[in-house]
Amino acid sequence: ITRMHFQWDWLCLSVLIINSVTAEIENEETLGADVEVEDFDKQSQEADVDRDKSSLEVVYRTPEPTGEVYFTETFDGVLAGWVLSKTKKEDTDDNIAKYDGRWEVEELKENTVPGDRGLVLKSVAKHHAISAMLTKAFIFDNKPLIVQYEVNFQEGIDCGGAYIKLLSSSDNLNLEYFFDKTPYTIMFGPDKCGEDYKLHFIFRHKNPKTGEYDEKHAKRPDVDLKKFYLDKKTHLYTLVLKPDDTFEMLIDQSVVSKGSLLEDMIPPVNPPKEIEDPSEKKPDDWDERPKIPDPNAVKPDDWDEDEPSKIDDPDAVKPEGWLDDEPQYVPDPNAKKPKDWDEEMDGEWEAPQIPNPKCETAPGCGHWVRPMKNNPKYKGKWKAPMIDNPNYQGIWSPRKIPNPDYFEDLHPFKMTTVSAIGLELWSMTSDIYFDNFIICSEKEVADRWAADGWGLKKLVASANEPGMFSQLVTAAEDHPWLWVLYILTLALPVGLGVLFCWPAKKTDEDTDFKKTDISKPMMKEELKQEREELEDDEIELEEEKENEDTAED
Secondary structure, three states: OHHHHHHHHHHHHHHHHHHHHHHHHHHHOOOOOOOEEOOOOOHHHHOOOOOOOOHHHOOOOOOOOOOOEEEEEOOOOOOOOEEEOOOEOOOOOHHHHEOOOOEEEEOOOOOOOOOOOEEEEOOOOEEEEEEEEEEEEEOOOOOOEEEEEEEEEEOEOOEEEOOEEEEEOOOOOOHHHOOOOOOEEEEEEEEEEOOEEEEEEEEEEEOOOOOOEEEEEEOOOOOOOHHHHHOOOOEEEEEEEOOOOEEEEEEOOEEEEEEEOOOOEEOOOOOOOEEEOOOOOOOOOOOOOOEEEOOOOOOOOOOOOOOOOEEEOOOOOOOOOOEOOOOOEEEOOOOOOOOOOOHHHHOOOOOOEEEOHHHOOOOOEOOOOOOEEEOOOOOOOOOOOEEEOOOOOOOOOOOEEEOOOOOOOOOOOOOOOEEEEEEEEEEOOOOEEEEEEEEEOOHHHHHHHHHHOHHHHHHHHHHOOOOHHHHHHHHHHHOOOHHHHHHHHHHHHHHHHHHHHOOOOOOHHHHHHHHHHOOOOOOHHHHHHHHHHHHHHHHHHHHHHHHHHHHHO
16 A cells, blocks of 8 residues: 555656646746736637648738728838938937938748748848838827737847837928937837847827926836747737726737836826925934944943954964975976076076975975964954934935926826837847738727738747757756756656556565465375364264253253
8 A cells, every 4th residue: 555655646746747847838938927818819810821731831811901090011012101211310420320221021031921021121230210101190089009010030139129119290290301319109119238128118298388208118027028039930019008098018919018107107107296395405413313322331441452353272283294394385396497498588497386295195384383263352442332312303304395397197198199100220130020010999900910910920930840859958948947857757757667567575474474375285194183173073062062951951
């Protein structure tokens, strides 16, 4: 029974470890963190694609919007409506100020979907700027704003961005002069430099009192974004702004950040009602010390501040065999002066020093010095003990006064109308791929658009995924502790096989038990003796019965 319990324990442990490995791989396929998955209409499964076919056999059809949209772009046809900037970036060296970065329309390098093309940033260490007018302006009124597009960092990303700008409507908006100072309403998308992985959502808020604009930045997502920048896959970026002044940012239709425009932006949309009085200054006699040295304390007479912290140990004895006359280092007897050594130029040659071989077997060499020990008489510099400060007034702070710049905007969703979309980027990595832009107000429209575009790319990429072994190795590269689980998982079947299949060792109890059960051959005399004993027993039983009958009579 004990053995069976032990075997079942091993079996349960193996199941737990295998489940742990499986769960880790599943987590690698998501965000690697607690990411809220948006309810999706499963429209990506409705794409007219045979899941068993390779990417070379996929039949691609350019996505078509299924509802009201303000802008769409697939880059599958003629690049119409897009305008390259002809201006220069301000406050930048003239050698790199010009927006002369090259753009191309081409297919993906990997996991290609034949016929599906995108806009690709091609130049390194150059400024790029391209923009297009919306089909119709988006007015922030009572409809949500949904901005969605695809990005693939085909060569990874060292330092650069892939964000977009929704340009503010104005009478003098000229896309040929689109540059970094062009007023925008919203900036959204991925950005990375060094090990800083960002997903921007910035909107420019108009101060109702002054008319000036301030940038408001959404708080950083709590999830690890590194994977999306380095896996060379196409990812879907979505921003949703709602009239109730809330927002959501999604990657691959999973929410990575959400919040309120009133509460989760930096700096806050609305300034504080009160501020510290800038004209107030802390009084010179204001005492902020909670503790002070006791003014009545006196240093004890026996307090000796001159005692050192360490002294020679008087009880130490020089180890027996210590070589007082031997130096710790001696000239190397095998060293020879180099042939090109010039004593006039290089000075007198001396052999390099090596550890004295005689000291290797001795407790020590050279002059013996007593070791140091803590001085029991050491007290250090005397200081008066601390007591509560009777004059303590607390930490000073200026008084609060009404904020003269205070205002309250209860609906920051009502932003400046948007009439154009633009990409104004600098990158140290080339071949950043953009595709399938859509701006709309209905989630169903954006989901259908995603299913026909990004959903198809995801399907092809999944079909071209490496086998399970490669995925396990990749997961272990990111999380080395997985190697321990792998080894245990491989070792468990062997251990279980040994436990369940290996013959059990016979115990002494089993042996004794079996010995008593073994039939022993009987001799003729033994049989005769047994028969006589049985007959005697029968005679005794009959006599006892007769005696009982006599007693009853």
